[in-house]
Amino acid sequence: MSPSDLAVARRGVSPFAAPALWKAAKRWLYVFHRWTGIILSLFFAIWFLSGLVMLYISFPSFRAPERVATAAPLDWGQVRVGPDRALASLGQPDFPTEMRLGMTGGEPLYIFATSQGRRAVSARTGAEILSVDRRRAGSIASALIDAPVVSVDPVDHDQWVVTRAYKAMAPFWRIRMADAAATDLYVSQRTGEVVQNSTARERFWNWLGAVPHWIYFEALRLFQEPWRQTVLWTSGIGMLGAMAGFWIGILRIRLKRRYKSGSVSPYRGWMKWHHVTGMIGGLFLIGWVFSGWLSMSPWGGLRDRDHGDAASLYAGAKPSFPATDLAALVREGGGAREVRFAWLGGQPVMTLWGRGKPRSLSGATARPLTLDRHHIIAMARTAMPGAALVAVQRLDRPDRYWYSTGDPRDDSRPLPVLRLKFDDPSQTWLHIDPATGALLGQIGSAGRGHRWLFNALHSLDFPWLLIWPPLRHILVWLLSSAGLAISVSAMVIGWRRLMRL
Known part of the structure; x- marks a missing residue:
């Protein structure tokens, strides 16, 4: 009896049971992959095609x-x-x-x-x-x-x-x-x-893009939780089926001792196409489906620890707004298309928006208002009680966490911006517009992880690809084509299987 058989025997398991268990596990692995492919391969094909449409056409918005x-x-x-x-x-x-x-x-x-x-x-x-x-x-x-x-x-x-x-x-x-x-x-x-x-x-x-991609049909999307659960279960089961298929592909491939045909794959026809394309694009497909599944926040998803009061503490808002010198506001507001009213650090502020850069005015006097760096830092400290400010950075160029893909659905991320880092449990970063003092956003360690596990995997918005947008588009097309080949071949194989039943 071999040493491994002896080890199995000591655990009270027959040495002949392990191969049988492995054989049964492989059988159920094949069955699971086969039926998830039959049921979901059409969804996968639609997701890849609609994702390419979304690369160029966004969902309607009026931001x-x-x-x-x-x-x-x-x-x-x-x-x-x-x-x-x-x-x-x-x-x-x-x-x-x-x-x-x-x-x-x-x-x-x-x-x-x-x-x-x-x-x-x-x-x-x-x-x-x-x-x-x-x-x-x-x-x-x-x-x-x-x-x-x-x-x-x-x-x-x-x-x-x-x-x-x-x-x-x-x-x-x-x-x-x-x-x-x-x-x-x-x-x-x-x-x-x-x-x-x-x-x-x-x-x-959008009927060919965002609607099928997000399963965004009105009758379902009206109900938030049923829609969320539909996307979660569809993408979750699809992800497991894809992982099973990739594992099967590895088990069946032979790089050194090839099959009699001289091929690395034992399959022919559509099965061979499915096997080979699965080995080429399978990891991308799994990563893409995983990131889509993650976007639905399973079990709470990657969320920063609750710091929901940071924005209100930063504003220091009062329930009212002071009487404004309208005559001064009219003089300063020529050409403005919109005025936004807010509180910053307990101070009333009006921001004029129009063709050029936004301008801040005092909420009471309507005189131009400039918030210096020291004032902004003081407001940020107030927003993060009990946390020490460990670093202040000024970003004049996009980086890994402050960037835009050019998609109009993205939130505006103006430059320059101040990034203030705190040592709270979430390792929170505040992003503040130095021109207006407005708090543009906050992100913690979990949010930064989500940036890589969702945004990077799903949209391929890696920094080096954002520098050359055409290269990013080419890569998306190539990987999506591989994913589409996997999906279409699975559809053909599944259809033939059903016809034999």
Whole structure:
């Protein structure tokens, strides 16, 4: 009896049982891979094809940069109500999470995001906007697009306003415009703000891109947890099936003592294509599915320890806003398209947004405001009580954690930026705009890990690839083609298997 057999015998297991167990394990490995492939190979093929579409066509959005870029300059002649009066009229116990002034359909409006939902107050009359009718919504849309209105339909949700973020803004008027792009605008029936837009081109390509890729069908996506569980289980089982297939591929490949045919693979035809492409692109496929699964935060995912109060501590917000010198604001605000109101370190601040760089003003005097480095550091220390500040960096160029892929869905990451590092349990970094003092974001060690396990694996946004975007696109195409070959060959093999049953 060999030494290994003796060791097995000492554990009370027959030396003949281990090979039998291994044979049974391999059999079930093959069965599991076969049936997950039969069931999910079509999903994999769709994911690879739709991912290539998403490389060029993003899901429709109407983020702040686009909102400012398309807005009309503020008509200061109509602004007769200051931010203090507008906010006080709402009777809010806390300062809003968002407060801004901009033009909506030719009228200056204050928009607030409050605990009671989104609200709007006219800067001309001081009256709260309680509802926006069909005719008013059409005029708001025409002022933005400069085209006639084709139709105005009431909607609570549809394919392009289906997430929880839009639920707080619903219901909407969906307005089809007679422009060349066949634009649809979504105007809130409560506040009159435009919250979403889409063009015919975006709608068409998203049915081939983001919608199937994210399993983003309206009937399912309306329900957050069932949708999340669908993506989790589909991608999770698919990941395990892919791992099983890669293991089988390794067991079956022969690099030195080849098969009688002279091939490294025992298979022929479509099976051989599946085996060889699986060995070439299998690791990428597993990494891609794993990162997609991770994006759904299984078991809580990679999350930083709770430091949710950092932003409020940094702001030092009070429930009200001071009386602003409107005459001084008008002088300073020429050409501004939007004014955002906030608190920074217990100080009221107004930020003017328009064509150029944003400018900060004192919330009380409307005079230009410059926050020096020492003031910013002091506010950051306040935001992180009990943690020591260990480093302050100024970034003038993108790095591994502060960068943009060029995708308009990405959050704006302006440069230069200050990075302040703290020694709290999460090893938190705060990113602060040195020009405005605004806290742009915070990230801990778990978030930095997520950057590599999700973003890098799923989008290939490695720093060296972001420097040469065409190379990144070529690599995505090559790896996606390998993944598609694996998926299509699995579909053919699976279909033939089903036909033999």
